[in-house]
Amino acid sequence: xxxxxxxxxxxxxxxxxxxxxxxxxxxxxxxxxxxxxxxxxxxxxxxxxxxxxxxxxxxxxxxxxxxxxxxxxxxxxxxxxxx
Numbered sequence: 039x040x041x042x043x044x045x046x047x048x049x050x051x052x053x054x055x056x057x058x059x060x061x062x063x064x065x066x067x068x069x070x071x072x073x074x075x076x077x078x079x080x081x082x083x084x085x086x087x088x089x090x091x092x093x094x095x096x097x098x099x100x101x102x103x104x105x106x107x108x109x110x111x112x113x114x115x116x117x118x119x120x121x
Contacts, residue, residue, distance in 0.1 A: 052118060056115070059115065060115070063111065063112055064112070067108040067112075070104065070108070071105070074101055078097065078101075081097075
């Protein structure tokens with residue numbers, strides 16, 4: 039194998055590893071968002087339970103903050119190597 043093709047091979051492996059890391063993190067975010075959706079749905083299913091508007095606003099704000107944190111953590115991944 040020439041030095042160029044070996045270097046290209048290493049770059050592809052590096053890119054594939056980064057894609058795998060992103061895929062895992064996206065999977066974790068999806069799980070967390072699914073849990074939040076399920077929690078919010080269960081809150082809506084109990085009509086006898088009185089829900090305070092402030093509580094709903096707080097839940098929405100918490101959801102938005104968690105979503106922003108997850109997205110920022112995905113963007114904070116520093117590239118390794120040339121890729």
